[in-house]
Amino acid sequence: MMSIDSTMVDDDLSREIASHRPFLLRISRLQLGDAALAEDVVQEAILAALECRSAFNGRSTLRTWLVGILKYKVLDALRDKKKHLPCPSTGIHEEIATDDFDVLFDMQGTWREPMSVWIDPEAVAMQTDFARVLQVCLDNLPPNTARVFMLREFLEMETTEICSTTLLSSTNVRALLYRARMGLRACLDIKWIQSRDEKGGIQ
Amino acid sequence: MNCREHSKLVLDALDHPLSPQDQARADEHLADCSFCQGAYRQFTIMQREIKRFFSGDVAEKEGNS
Numbered sequence A: 001m002m003s004i005d006s007t008m009v010d011d012d013l014s015r016e017i018a019s020h021r022p023f024l025l026r027i028s029r030l031q032l033g034d035a036a037l038a039e040d041v042v043q044e045a046i047l048a049a050l051e052c053r054s055a056f057n058g059r060s061t062l063r064t065w066l067v068g069i070l071k072y073k074v075l076d077a078l079r080d081k082k083k084h085l086p087c088p089s090t091g092i093h094e095e096i097a098t099d100d101f102d103v104l105f106d107m108q109g110t111w112r113e114p115m116s117v118w119i120d121p122e123a124v125a126m127q128t129d130f131a132r133v134l135q136v137c138l139d140n141l142p143p144n145t146a147r148v149f150m151l152r153e154f155l156e157m158e159t160t161e162i163c164s165t166t167l168l169s170s171t172n173v174r175a176l177l178y179r180a181r182m183g184l185r186a187c188l189d190i191k192w193i194q195s196r197d198e199k200g201g202i203q
Numbered sequence B: 001m002n003c004r005e006h007s008k009l010v011l012d013a014l015d016h017p018l019s020p021q022d023q024a025r026a027d028e029h030l031a032d033c034s035f036c037q038g039a040y041r042q043f044t045i046m047q048r049e050i051k052r053f054f055s056g057d058v059a060e061k062e063g064n065s
């Protein structure tokens, strides 16, 4: 495989493209659930970006442009590799059971605890901090849950498309999306507040 | 409608529009429930930042991932 860093990087834009590799890889891994495949797909996306870097017009950020290219490459990989889709043998039934969130509610189905108030990350610097926490929480999701969630939020598929892509019923897709979002909320609730406390709180 | 059902509807609404009946039931619960108002605020921030993250529209200080 060609090494991007030594042979292809011949100008500042190319170098900058390569610098987004860790982010692209993280997304690719979450979506595909297969480290080697994720690596290949990111490699393809970066090579494609380098090849047509003159087409980057600066109207979006470089990262947004790269994410767009990655989406196409990931979709191609999903079409090619049906075997990499979530399947019943990989613990998906455990993931679909959402009972573990029931502890958050009492017998009447009322939240047991009042919600904490999150500091809204309106400033750009804070958005970066939030993104870092979000990455950790995404990595904590069970693999099939993460992949279905990514089909929805990264590839922006409609739920009907997710059903036909994964061969899961709409009830199960709904359950996995619920689980992903409830899990992310609970994780962010701990980690975002922690992260703000570490920053000193008074800002 | 209780809080658990409300959380399901609020999150479902991110994927498809709720029926007018469900929307009305959810609104009615939300108006009276401070817990769900708090949850709704969290989900709103979360969803907005998830969109931002996946569109690549977050500046990142590289080297600390």
Ligand SMILES: [Zn+2]
Binding pocket: A110, A111, B002, B003, B004, B006, B029, B033, B034, B035, B036
């Ligand atoms: Zn409530």
